Amino acid sequence: MADFFSKLKKGIDKGTAIVSTKSSTMIEVNKLKSEISTTQKVKKETLLELGTKVFTLYQEGTFDIGQVQDLITNIGEADIRVAELEVQIAKIQEEEKTKLDEIHAVTPEVEQPVQEVEIQVVEVVETVQEAVEEVSDEAAEAVEITIEEVKDKID
Structure with missing residues (x-):
């Protein structure tokens, strides 16, 4: 009977470790995805602003790339930030996989x-x-x- 409870405890501990690992990963990934979404929204607004400004300056015949360089830089920075966040997500998911493999290896x-x-x-x-x-x-x-x-x- 003691063996039964020992095995039951190991199973419960393993399940708890798995749930803990998956939930913390989900929370971290969701935070990063939220940041990606916000960054993409800002990028979209900046693109709209850039297009409007370029069109207006072109119509006025005063277009100069220097007038919109800050907007172009902001768009590029947004793309870089999204890529960095996606790399972080991939790392977190890989760490989760490693932790789960360790949990399974410890309690086969x-x-x-x-x-x-x-x-x-x-x-x-x-x-x-x-x-x-x-x-x-x-x-x-x-x-x-x-x-x-x-x-x-x-x-």
Whole structure:
């Protein structure tokens, strides 16, 4: 029985480690994706501003690349930032894979025992259910006997 609980604990610990790793990765990746989205939105607005400014200057006949160089630089910087964030996401996902591989490597003996534990847990639950039904039946019989005794005393 102690072996059963030891295996169960290992399985629970492994599951907890997996959930912890995946959830922290998801949180970090979602933060980075949010930053990517914000950066892309700013880039889109800057592109719109650039296009409007170039068109206006062209129509006025005063277009000079120097007048829009800051906007062009900002767009390039946004592209670089998005690429950096995507690299960070890839690194985080690779770290997650490594951590999960380590978790599985540390507890390879847990897989089969966990399945055995599941079967044992089901058997225990079934036994408990049968015991509860028996106790319920006995309690119902006892109540019936008590009710009959009370009726007999009343009569």
